[in-house]
Each structure stands twice: as C-alpha cells, then as structure tokens.
Amino acid sequence: MRLFNRGSGVRPTRLVTAVVAALAAAAVAAPLSMADQNPETRTAAAEAAAGTGGDLLGTPGNPRVSDGPYAGFQFCGAPQPPVVTSGAATLAATLESVAPPGTVEKPGEAAPGRKVVFEVDKADGQPVLRKQTVSETSQNAALQVSGSRLADGDYRWRVRVQDGAAVSQWTTWCDFTVRAA
Template identity: 50%
Template sequence: MRVRNHSVKGRPRKGRRATILLVTACTLGAVATPLALAAASPEQAPAAAAADDRLLPVPQAPRISNGPYAGSQFCGARDGDPVVTTGSPTFGATLEAVAPPGTVEPARPGPRRKVTFEIDTAAGQPVLHRQLTSETSHDAALEVPEGTFTDGAYRWRVRVKDGDTSSAWTAWCSFTVKRG
C-alpha cells in the first residue's frame, strides 16, 4: 500500500500517521484472529480441559479399516455407518491432535497411555473389552482377531487413561460386518 506524503512547509500531514496506525492495527488483527479462533474452536475444548490435569482429551477421529494397511472409514460420516468386509478389522483413534502453529501446548504426559476399546453388538451385548498400551501419545489402534465377529450390526467406543486420569468415552460408533 502506498501512502502519499502531502506536506505543508516540509511537515508530513497528520492523516499519514493515522493511516499508518490503522494499517498496522489491521495487519495485527489479521494475524491474531485465526489463532484466537483456533484456540476457541470446539475441537480445542478437550485440550483446554486437559490443561487443568483433571481430564485427558477425548480421543478423536474414531475409525475402522479392513486391516492395518487398508483405508479408514470414519465414524459419523455422511455416507452412513462404516462397513467391514473382513473378519479382522482394525479400530483406531487419535488420542491428541497436534496444536495449531503459534499456540502453546500444555505440558502433557508422554507416550505409553492405556487405551480401552469396548465393542458391543448393536443391542448392547459385550463382544470385546480390550485395554492396550499406546506406544505414542497421539494414536492408538486395535487389530481384532479373526473370528471375533459374525455378520451383523455392532458399535464401539474408546477412551484413554494416564495414571489416575481418564478421558471421557467417545460417542458410540455403529458399524456393520458383511463378509459374504
């Protein structure tokens, strides 16, 4: 932006200083606003709760795949519930999202958190309750042994625990097994 320097007897016009201050304020606002919005978004609310050491963030992006190297189907997708076509699916979740650039992450416990997966039939009958230890602080995955499921409707959820501190459970995620 070019600001003209109109002068009266060698002195800059008073409006130039105000224009420079206005441009500077707008620039600072443009940089600070996205950071403030990112910190105030609902996705960051669990991370804010973790800062007070009473709660861990609820695991995010629960997903199912037909195996450890297959693409993931996310819970709550618009195209319906995930469909598993294998007898040994993999369940996964993100334990902690990486903070946006420019924000300060609170001190967090390191890796090796206990992650609990619960899988029930759609009617609520328990099928599998498994606790594992995550080797990273960001992700957890559970590969279910062959023969655990028959064709039908199921649901699952996950939570994370570190010492005496636990997250809330994720919402139940419905899925269908169709192997035939």
C-alpha cells in the same frame, strides 16, 4: 509528518511501553475473568476426575474403522456406517487432544504409555470385547479385532484414554457392520 507532539512531554517509547503493558495485563486477566467459578455448572465427568485427584483428559477424536491392514480408514459419523468385509477390523482414534500442546516426540524416545480402553458391543448393546492397551505414541491408538471375534452383523465401539489418575470421557459410539461372508 510527526505522530507525536514533542511539546507534550510524553516520549514515544514511554507511550509504546505503556500500551504494551496494558495489552499484556488484559491478556492475562481475560482468561481468568472467563473461568467458571460456579461448581454447579461443572460436568459430571469433570466432577469425577476432580474426585479422583486426576485431571480430565481430552476425549480421543476421529474414531475410524479399517477393513484390513492395507485398506484405508472409514470415519465414524459418515452418512453410511463403516463396513468390514475382511472379517478383521482395525479400530483407531486420534489421541492428539491428550498430548500436552507443543509436545514433539523424537524417534527413539520412550513412548508415553497411556492406557487406552476399547469397548466393542453388538448393536443391541451386548458386550463383545473390552480391551485395554498401551499407546505407542501420544497421537494414535489402534486395536485390531480378529475375524473370530466378529461374526457378520452390526456392531458399535468406543474408546477412552487414561494417564495415571486422569481419565478422558468415552468417545461417542461408532456403528459399523461386518459382512465377511
């Protein structure tokens, strides 16, 4: 069975080349045609980043709380807020969204050094702690809050990342409870 009529004058290799070229052109044009050309629809965070000359970074994901150095993490947004019984809480978030796609860190390489800002408030919004750290990897950021800073009660925390002039949005607030007594 022949797929191409040799009498038509069109060679199969030319047809395949033409189809591939058309698909490649469509792949390049589609994202460009979907780009938002209306500046009125940009978010306030994107406007703020554009105003500082920086790019908007992806918001850190998977905020979580650990009850101690050997305890597993309890994820924010679960039906029951995380509970810390040891008095010391480890707050962590995933920064994968801010690493360039395809980035692979090799052992012994210099750390990317992104600034990570943590905020901890009481449940009523009263500030307890604001701490800026430098991430050791581009994948995760963590902050251990000592028991002396967190008395029994309800708290909330959030995090954002900075890389030069670029700043991410804050994560949503993560509620958690401390019951050390």
